[in-house]
Amino acid sequence: MLQVTHEIDYKIQLVTTIEQSEDPVAPAHSQASFRTRLQNFGRPPRVMGLDLARGLAILGMVVAHLDMPEEVDLFAPGTWGALANGRSSLLFALLAGISISLMTRGRSRPSAAELPHIRLAMLGRGAFIFAIGLVLELLNTPIAVILTIYGVLYVAAIPFLRWSAGKLLVLSVICAVLGPATLAVLKTVLLEPSAPGVMLTFFGIYSAAAWLALIFAGMAIGQFRLASAATAGKLLAAGMVLAFIGYGAALIPAPGSVTPFLEESFDGEELIGDSSMPMPEYVPAEKLDLGGMYCEGEPGSYVSCVPPEEVPERQSMDEPGLSSDQWPDSSSYDASYFSGIGWAELAQTISPEEIGASAWLAFFSAEPHSGATAEIIGSGGFALIVLGLCLLVAAPLRWIALPVAAMGSMPLTAYCAHLVSYFIAAGPGGMLMSDTALPLTVMALLIGSTLWAIFLGRGPLERLAGLSARAMAGAPNPVQTGNRTTE
Template sequence: MSRPVAPTSRAIGAVYYPGVTSPSAAALAPAAPFTPGPRARLGRLVSPPRLNGLDIARGLAVLGMVTAHLGDIPPFRWSSPLSYLTIVHGNSSILFAVLAGISIALLTGRERIPRPEDLPRLRLSLVGRGAAIFAVGLALEMTGVGIVVILTFYGLMYVAAIPVLRLRPSRLILCAIPLALFGPVLVALLEALSLGAYGAGSSLLMVGVYRFTTWAPLMLVGMALGRLPLTQPRVAGLITAIGATLAIAGTICGAALGSALGFLVPEFSSGYASSSGSSSFEDAEPMVPFEDVDGTGLLCYPPAPYDPSVYCEPEGYGQAWGTGSSSFSYSWDEDMGWSTYPDRLAEMRPFEMLVVSVTSSAPHSGSVLETFTSGGFALFVIGVSLLLSRPIRWVLLPVAAIGAMPLTAYTLHALVILALTGPAGSLSSNLACLLLVLGLAIACLAWAAFLGRGPLERAAARSAACFAAQSAPPARPHE
C-alpha cells in the first residue's frame, strides 16, 4: 500500500490553495511578473553585485566634461579656489579611457579570462556596442554642437580591445607601459617628418584631441583593473595609493621639467609655457575694440555669426603669401617639393615637438607626462570611489545615477549645450553649468527610479546582443 504524498508548499509557475490536493487550471496559471518599485530600483543601483563605485567614477567623469564645456574657470592660481576646477580639463577624458577598459573587462568575464570558445561572441558583442556608441557620437557631431565629441573615439576603443581580451592583468600592464612611453614620441616624430600629418584617419586616431597613443595604454590599464576583485577594500586602497603616487610624481616632474627647459633652452620658455598650460590669458596681449585701431592700409574680414572678432591684415598680404614673396611661406606650384623639404622640416621645429611629446602637461597634449600624471589621477578617483561606494552610497546616489547611464547623460548635456548656443556656438557660464549638473542629476535619478536602465544604454546593449547573435552556429534542420 502506497503512502499518501503531502502536497508541496512551493511550486514553480503554479499557486496551491489550502485544502486543494491537486492543481486546478487556475492553480497552474503563471504568476504575474514582479515589477520592482522606485525604491527597489535605486537599491539595486547601490547594492552588490553592481559595482557602485564605478558608477560614481563614471558620474564624476561626465560632470567633469560638463564643467570643462560650460564652466567659466579662471587660470590656476593657489589663491583662487575656483581655479582648482581646471583639473577637469583633460583629466575627465582620461578618466573615461580607464573606465572604458574596466567596462570592457566586466563585459567579457570580469575576473575570469574568456574561454577561446566564447571569443567569437564576445568580439562581435564589443563591435556591436562600439558601433552603437560611434553612431551616437557621429550623430552629435553632425548637429554641429560646439564641443569636441568624445563618443566616436570611445566607440572605436571597444573594437581596439578585441586582440587583447585573453591577456592577464600583468601582461596588459606590460603592453601598456612601452606604448605610453614611446607611442607619443613616435607620433610626434612621424608628424614632424610628414610636415604635419593630416587626413581622416590620422586626425581621428593620432593627432586629434583624443589620441590612440594616450587612450590605448590607459584602456589596457583599465582592463587589467577590471580583471581584479574590485569589491575588496584592499584592492581599492592599492589602486588609490598607486594613482596618488603617479599623479603627485607627475605633477612635480612637470613643474621641474618646465623650469629646467626654460632655463637651459631659452627659446623653450614661451613655447613650453603655453604648451604646458602654465601661462594665463592675462599674460597675453589683450584684444582691443575695433574703434581703437588705426585701420589705414588694412583689409579686414567681416565678423562671422559665431565669432564677433574682426581679423585684419595689411593690403597685399594674401598675394605675397600666395606667390612665395613672403619670407616664411611657399608657393604650391614651385616650392612644395623635395627641394624645400629640409627648410620646411626645420620650420616644424622637430626637436621641440619631440621634447613636448614627452614633457608637456597641457590638457589633451597626448604627452608621456600627461599619460602618467592624468592616468594616475584617474586611478586615484576610481580607487576613492570604490572605497566610498559602500559607506556613503546613498549620499552619492545622484552621482551614481549619472554614472549608471553615462552615454545618455553625455548626449543629453551635449544637446543642452546645442540648444543654448546653437551650432558651433560656445558658452562659459558657471550658473548654466551648475543648473545643467543639477538637471542631469535629477533627470538620471528619476529615470533610474522609474524606468531603470538609460535609453541609450539599452540601445547599445541591443546592438551588442544583435551582433553577438551572429556568432551562434546555424541550427541544423531535422532529418
Template structure:
C-alpha cells in the first residue's frame, strides 16, 4: 500500500514538471509542433504546396513552422511579464533585464551554430534581435499590439523587398552580416509575429471561449493573406516592381505570407490551447516535452546534423545528399523520446536551464531592489 502510494506520488511529481502551476500546456504543445515542423522543413524534400492537392500538404511546414516559432516567442514574452496583467515598475524592469540577457545568450548560441556549416538558415540570431525589439512593447495591451502587428505586416514587406536587393549581400562579408542580423528572417517584418504573439499572451487565451475566437480570427486572417492578398494582389501587380512584396509564398516575406502565416500561427496556438483544455493533453505529453525545451531540441538537431552529414562538396554541404539518408524520423523520434525522458526525470532542458540561470544571475542586484520596493 505504501509502495503504491509512493509510486503514485513520484509519478505526480514528475508529471507536474510539464503540467504544474505556471505552465501553459497549449503553448508547450504549439512549440513542440513548431520544432518538429522545422525538423520537417529541414529534413524532408517536399513538393510546393497546392491547397487542393493533399499530396503536397507536407509542405505546410515550410515557412510556417518558423513563423509559428516567432509568434510563440511573443506569447512567451507575455507570460514572462505578467500575462493578461502586464507587469510594470520594478517588476517590468527586472523582466526586461532578464529578456535582454536571454537575447545575448540566444544570439551567441545562434552564431556558434552557424559555424557548424549545416545547410540550414539558423533562426536564433533573428530570434535574439526580435527579443530586444519587443522590449518597448511589453507594457502594451492586446488591442494596441494587434494593431501594431497588423501595421508592420502590411507595410514592412516593401522596405524588406528593397533591402533584399542590396548588392552588399553578395559582397565580401555580406553573408556574415546576414547571419549576424538574422536577415533571412528579416526583423523589420518578423517583429509583427512577435507582437501578435504578445497580444495573444496578453489575453486569457487558454480559456475555451477566447481560444475559439482566436482560432476563427486566425483562420480568417490566413484566408485573407493567402487568398486575397497573396494570390489576387500579387497577380494584379505581377508586372510591377513591388509585386513580389505582396506574395503569399513561403519565405517570400510578402504581405500575403505575413498575414497568412501569421493567421496560421494564431490558429495553431488557439487550437493547441483548446486541445490541452481536454484530457487529450496527456496524449500529446511527449510533444509538450519537446516544446518545454525547444532551444535544446533545435540545437541538438543541428549538432547531430553536423556530425552525421556527408562530406561537404566543393560548393558546400549537400542538403539533398543528407535528406537521401531519410533522417527525419530518426531525428524526430530521438528528440521526442529524449525530451520526454529528460522532462520527467531531470526537469528543465539543459540549455534552457543555463540561459535562465545566466539571466537570473545578471538580474540578481535588481531583484534585491525589487524586494525592497515591495
C-alpha cells in the first residue's frame, strides 16, 4: 500500500473545511462535558466575532420582518428597528463573502489541482441553499426570502475563488459603482422586464449588483487576519468613511430636469427592486370619506376604491364585476395593444430625462433595498462598522455575546426557523401583526440556538448543507508524484 501523501490530506481538508470549522465548539472538546463545551464555545479555529456579526444580521432581519417602522427617529427608541431594514441583508451578504473565503482558502490561495473539488463543493452547497429557499417561498409568507438569490450568488462566486484581495476589492467597487446604473437604465429602456430569471437576479428586492459588491468585498476581507485587533480597527474606520460617503451622497439635490420623474418613483424605492412598496396605514373606517367612490375587495383583505370616472367602461356601475363569458371579444381591442411598443415608438415612449432620472437614482438613492450605489456604499460601510465592532468586543464580552454568537453559528437554521414560525403563526399569505411576535421569536431563537450549539454542535441545516457539498465534490483525485500515483 502506498503512503497517503500530505497533498491528499490537504485536499480532503480543503473540501471539508466548512464541515470542520462550522462546529461552534473546538474539535478537541466536541465530546467533553457541558461545562467544558460551554467554556470552549467559539474558540479557534472559529472566530467568535464573525458568529456574533452573523447573529446580529439574523436578528436584524427578524426585526425588519416583525417590527416595521418606516423611518428612524433618534429620539424615539421605538423606531430604531428601522435601522435593520435593508442593512441586515447587506451585512449578511458581506459575511457570506467572508465565509466563502474561509471555506475555500483561508489566507492561502488554493492550487489549480484543488480547485475542482472546492468548486464542486461550493456548487453543491449553493444548490442546497437555493432549494431551501424555494421551499420557504412555497410557504407564501409576505417575507422576501433571501436564500434563493444567496444560492445563485454562491455559485456566481466560484470563478473568483483564487483572486487576490486587491482584485476582489476592485471588482467590488466596479459592481457597486457601475452595476446599479446599468441595471436601472436597462430596466427603463427595456420597459421593465419582469421574467422570473431577471426578477430573481437583477430586479428583485435583493439586487445582484448590491449583493455581488458585498460578497466580493467579504471574500477579500476573509483573506485578512480577522482575529487581529488591528484588522478590526481598520474595518471599523473604513466602515465609518464609507457610511459617510454613501449616506452623504444621498443628500445631493437632483438636477431640475429629472426632478419630476423622481417624484413618481416612491423616493427611489422602485429603482431596481419591486418589493419595497410602503406598507398601508391602518385607520378606523369611520375616518374615511368614501362617498361617491366605487370599491372592490374581499372581506378581511385590502379594499381598493376609485372615483366613478376611473371605473373601467366595460364594468357596470351597478354590478361588482363581469364573469368570464361577459368579457368582450379580444378582436375588439386595438391590435397595437397586443403588438407592444417596438423600436419605432420607443423614442417617443421614453424620454432622455426619464433615463437620466433612473441613472440618478441608481447612484444617489440610499433607500433600503433600492440597490443604488449610495445604499451599497453607505449600508456596506454600516456592515463594516458592525463587523469591526463584533470582532473587537466578542472576546471581552464573551458571555454576554454567547447567545447571539450561537445563533450566528447556525444562520441557515435560525433563518429558516424564523420563517417557518412566521408561517405557523400567520398561515399561508397571512400578515403577522402581533406585539409579542418579535420578543417571543428572538427569545426562542437565542435559547434554542444556544442549547443546540452547546449540546449538539453544528445546526441541522448546516449539517445537511455539508452533506450536499461532500456529495457534489466526491473524493479528491490522486496526486501525481513523478511517475507514480499515490492513492
